[in-house]
Amino acid sequence: MIVTAGRVLTAPDEEPLQDGAVLVAADGTISAVGPRADVIRLTGPAVDRWDLPDDTVLPGLVNCHVHLALDAGPDPVGALRDTDDGVLRSAMAERARRLLDAGVTTARDLGDRGGLAAELRDTIAAGAVTGPRLLNAGAPLTVPGGHFWFLGGEVADDASIRAAVADRARRGADVIKVMASGGHMTPGGAAMWEPQFDVRQLGVVVDAAREAGLPVAAHAHGTGSIAACAQAGVDTIEHCTWLVGSPAEGRYETPGHVAEMIAAAGIYVCPARSSGWARFPRLDSLLDRLAFMDGHGIRMVAGTDAGVTGSRFEDFAAGLGLYARAGWSPARILAMATTEAAAAVGLADSIGRLAPGFSADLIAVSGDPLTDPAALGRVRFVLARGRPHVPAQVSA
Structure with missing residues (x-):
């Protein structure tokens, strides 16, 4: 699976990637994070895609x-x-x-x-x-x-x-x-x-x-x-x-x-x-x-x-x-x-940031949480251990 977004925030203390992407392996871990074009080149034609051009993707x-x-x-x-x-x-x-x-x-x-x-x-x-x-x-x-x-x-x-x-x-x-x-x-x-x-x-x-x-x-x-x-x-x-x-x-x-x-x-x-x-x-x-x-x-x-x-x-x-x-x-x-x-909670080596080898726990929100913390309340999409979930308020 690949998730693309207008902005990808890998961790709170790192610079956001503009037009970025996250590649998720079949085991529910992250394979790659980077510019969208670079990550797409790592995938095959049958990969599932979630394209979120207007949202910010960040760790769950x-x-x-x-x-x-x-x-x-x-x-x-x-x-x-x-x-x-x-x-x-x-x-x-x-x-x-x-x-x-x-x-x-x-x-x-x-x-x-x-x-x-x-x-x-x-x-x-x-x-x-x-x-x-x-x-x-x-x-x-x-x-x-x-x-x-x-x-x-x-x-x-x-x-x-x-x-x-x-x-x-x-x-x-x-x-x-x-x-x-x-x-x-x-x-x-x-x-x-x-x-x-x-x-x-x-x-x-x-x-x-x-x-x-x-x-x-x-x-x-x-x-x-x-x-x-x-x-x-x-x-x-x-x-x-x-x-x-x-x-x-x-x-x-x-x-x-x-x-x-x-x-x-x-x-x-x-x-x-x-x-x-x-x-x-x-x-x-x-x-x-x-x-x-x-x-x-x-x-x-x-x-x-x-x-x-x-x-x-x-x-x-x-x-x-x-x-x-x-x-x-x-x-x-x-x-x-x-x-x-x-x-x-003792899981710093597997959750909390978007990096290869970490669990594919991520969310997409409307807005930029680095300028507006309230954006965290506008969740549009969730991956939990690589499993997609669309919040009820979005799918309704």
Whole structure:
């Protein structure tokens, strides 16, 4: 297959190719990228062609934080409890397709029920269902009665932590998720800013995961939990809100030494913000905390927490608008969702850029995302592992 376009952007930090093309091999990897005339000379007469002369082709997007088991409605937890596995399978597949419609060709599911995300991952990989490449964590580790306990990830001591990690590894998890702090979606559990695991326990999680060859993603809203995650050496910190009290109180603490520890350890932060950022009651505070992390050299990547209330699966580009509001350049915003995100999820050698040998994950958008980040919301065409997909809003 060959895809030609008026502009081909191989990576956010590289010069766009005008009138470029991408050649895709039968195994779903990229064979060549370059000027259209040069790439066409490498093909035979029977090659499939997608000609997109008015669009920009660029690497597929990576959403580092989603929950396919949740419906993004007003009560996603209640809806999940009322949905049996058969119905949930179909709903998760439809949500995965909506991610792909939005140009997301890789997504990391950080908490599902009953291993259904892993099942869907394998079904998509086999080509039986349309969707992005999925990385899955299974049920997050949490304390008894803790945040998202109902997904089945409760652990009470070191032995149960190690057993839970080993179980996820046997079941084919791609990442271990741990709820280092509480959250707002679990009545009766720890509050968002309260720790659920101390630094020693988080160290047990990290050690067990390392033994299994898996990274650790840590949910952490509270400043104390963020510090513990940094000391324990997790791979990514999700949310990283810096709370020291109820969100309604709006109290945050941002210790510079903790930020420096995160940056020095190479830990990625995924703020996990959806399009709802524009309605955040303390937007100035949120922007200040982003600037604080940026000023201390913390590497941030894109994710939307899709599935929680108001965070729709097709809303990826709108979530990136937060970083434009923060004053970040379009190239940097694009890197958050491609090259940097690929590195954060451990796939920097196969996704996130258009280069020979990389997976043929690409999208075509109307406009130029290097001058207008909103162009990422105008997806016209998708290749996911070399499989063509036309978004529903385009084909309608």
